[in-house]
Amino acid sequence: MIIADERLNVLRRQFQEWGHDFREHALEIDADAEAIRRHLDLPAVRYLATMGIPAEYGNKPEPIGGHRFYGELALERAVIMEELACADAGMLVASPGPLLAGVLVDVLADRTQKEWFYGRMTAEPLWTCFALTEPDRGSDAAGLTTRLTPAPDGGFVLDGAKRYVGNAARAQLSVVFARTGRGPLGVTAVLADTADPGFRAEALPMIGLRGAMISSIELDSVRIPEENVLGRHLSPSRRGTWAFVQTFNRLRPGVAAIALGIARAAHTYVLANRRAPSRAERDRLDELGRRITGTRKLVHRAAAAVDQHSVNGHLASAAKVRAAQLAEDATLQACAFFGPGARLDHPLLDKLARDARAMEFLEGTGHMQRLNLFQGYQSGRFDRDAPFPAAVGTALSSAAGRPA
Numbered sequence: 001m002i003i004a005d006e007r008l009n010v011l012r013r014q015f016q017e018w019g020h021d022f023r024e025h026a027l028e029i030d031a032d033a034e035a036i037r038r039h040l041d042l043p044a045v046r047y048l049a050t051m052g053i054p055a056e057y058g059n060k061p062e063p064i065g066g067h068r069f070y071g072e073l074a075l076e077r078a079v080i081m082e083e084l085a086c087a088d089a090g091m092l093v094a095s096p097g098p099l100l101a102g103v104l105v106d107v108l109a110d111r112t113q114k115e116w117f118y119g120r121m122t123a124e125p126l127w128t129c130f131a132l133t134e135p136d137r138g139s140d141a142a143g144l145t146t147r148l149t150p151a152p153d154g155g156f157v158l159d160g161a162k163r164y165v166g167n168a169a170r171a172q173l174s175v176v177f178a179r180t181g182r183g184p185l186g187v188t189a190v191l192a193d194t195a196d197p198g199f200r201a202e203a204l205p206m207i208g209l210r211g212a213m214i215s216s217i218e219l220d221s222v223r224i225p226e227e228n229v230l231g232r233h234l235s236p237s238r239r240g241t242w243a244f245v246q247t248f249n250r251l252r253p254g255v256a257a258i259a260l261g262i263a264r265a266a267h268t269y270v271l272a273n274r275r276a277p278s279r280a281e282r283d284r285l286d287e288l289g290r291r292i293t294g295t296r297k298l299v300h301r302a303a304a305a306v307d308q309h310s311v312n313g314h315l316a317s318a319a320k321v322r323a324a325q326l327a328e329d330a331t332l333q334a335c336a337f338f339g340p341g342a343r344l345d346h347p348l349l350d351k352l353a354r355d356a357r358a359m360e361f362l363e364g365t366g367h368m369q370r371l372n373l374f375q376g377y378q379s380g381r382f383d384r385d386a387p388f389p390a391a392v393g394t395a396l397s398s399a400a401g402r403p404a
Contacts, residue, residue, distance in 0.1 A: 010065030011064060011079050015044065015083035021042045021043070022088040023087045027348065029211045030211070033213045034170070034213075039091075047062075047071075048084075048096070048097040048099075052098050052103060053070065053098060058118065058122045074253045075303040081257040082257040082261040083261065085261025087265070088211075089262055090211030090212075093167075093211045094213070096126055096127045096128075097128070098117075101130045101175040102121070103250050105117050107243050108231045109191075113191065117173065126172045126173060128167070129171040130247075131168065132165075133163055134146065134161060135163045144179055145160060147179055148178035151223065155224060155226050156223075156224040156226065157222065158190065158198075159219055159222075163217070165201070165216070166213065167213050168194075168201040168215035172193070175191060176192050184240065185237060185240070188229060190228050196222055198219060201215045201218075202216055203215050206358075207357070208351075209354075212358075245313070246310045248364070249306055250313075252306075252317065252320050252364075253300075255359070256320045258362075259323035260323045260327070262359065263291075263330035266330040267288050267334070269346075270285060270337050273338075291326055298322060302315040302316040314377070315376075317369035320366075321366050321370060325366070331356040334349055334353075
């Protein structure tokens with residue numbers, strides 16, 4: 001059980017306060033994701049623009065309660081993302097910053113590459129994207145077909161297509177995964193400047209989480225300098241597949257925290273707007289509140305495990321499954337409190353319901369998370385004799401095809 005210390009409580013209170021600005025602009029961002037450019041001076045947006053950049057590369061976040069939070073720890077990110085998602089997940093995912101791409105750079109880049117990437121991020125607010133998923137490939141990351149081939153005059157050429165990539169249509173910097181050979185050792189990541197010829201990204205029409213500007217990418221002979229190939233100083237076994245697995249492990253508790261924040265926002269909305277609830281309705285709200293509290297404990301426990309060792313991503317898969325389901329359940333229940341016309345009469349509630357559906361697919365579907373969790377169990381990463389959290393048992397039962 002993870003009990004937040006005073007340091008994390010200070011962090012939570014600050015982001016609760018900063019979240020008020022996010023809530024004010026929720027419907028604005030839902031209507032136009034590019035409206036985020038009008039709010040780059042908000043304190044939370046400024047923080048997100050450099051979150052995760054180490055101090056040694058020029059990151060100097062403003063002190064919060066006498067502490068500096070760099071956002072390098074999964075537990076810190078889980079606290080931040082829950083609070084900002086509770087305010088508005090759309091504003092959170094629309095904000096500039098290194099996030100997923102930045103975590104991969106931390107895992108895979110050499111010092112010169114980090115100085116180049118982080119230096120650009122600290123100089124001005126920039127958007128980044130993490131291009132892994134391809135059309136018709138779904139969650140089969142190992143089946144990617146984008147190619148990185150040597151160029152006759154030096155360097156490399158990048159060709160292929162990516163799909164469902166957050167913020168790609170407005171990103172200035174991108175991490176792109178491509179294939180240099182067969183099998184998992186034939187996967188490589190590169191840094192790409194989206195302004196280079198041949199790099200084209202277009203936003204896809206979305207129902208929920210519109211702030212993320214989910215996009216498709218076409219890569220037509222994009223030139224990649226040799227120095228932009230990530231992991232050249234590492235062994236082949238640690239360059240491609242291993243690297244994105246480590247990245248997802250570190251970020252997964254944060255994704256679960258976003259879903260948790262959406263669920264909490266729906267619960268809070270009902271408490272604030274449902275007049276004179278019946279006894280049965282109060283009982284339902286209390287039960288939902290207990291689920292939120294329990295899921296938060298699981299998310300924090302998963303984040304602490306990842307911070308201890310980045311290979312410990314299996315418990316985070318349980319947190320992601322549980323939180324994504326909770327977000328959907330909470331938003332549907334919240335709509336039911338206001339009758340058949342709830343989503344027409346309560347635009348913010350409608351937005352929460354739409355955003356919640358995206359959480360099933362963000363960072364990997366529930367089926368992929370259950371497989372990851374079950375593989376961790378089979379490989380002995382859990383103590384089989386120790387009692388599991390209820391969410392872990394449920395996910396394992398589902399993965400094995402048994403009733404929970």
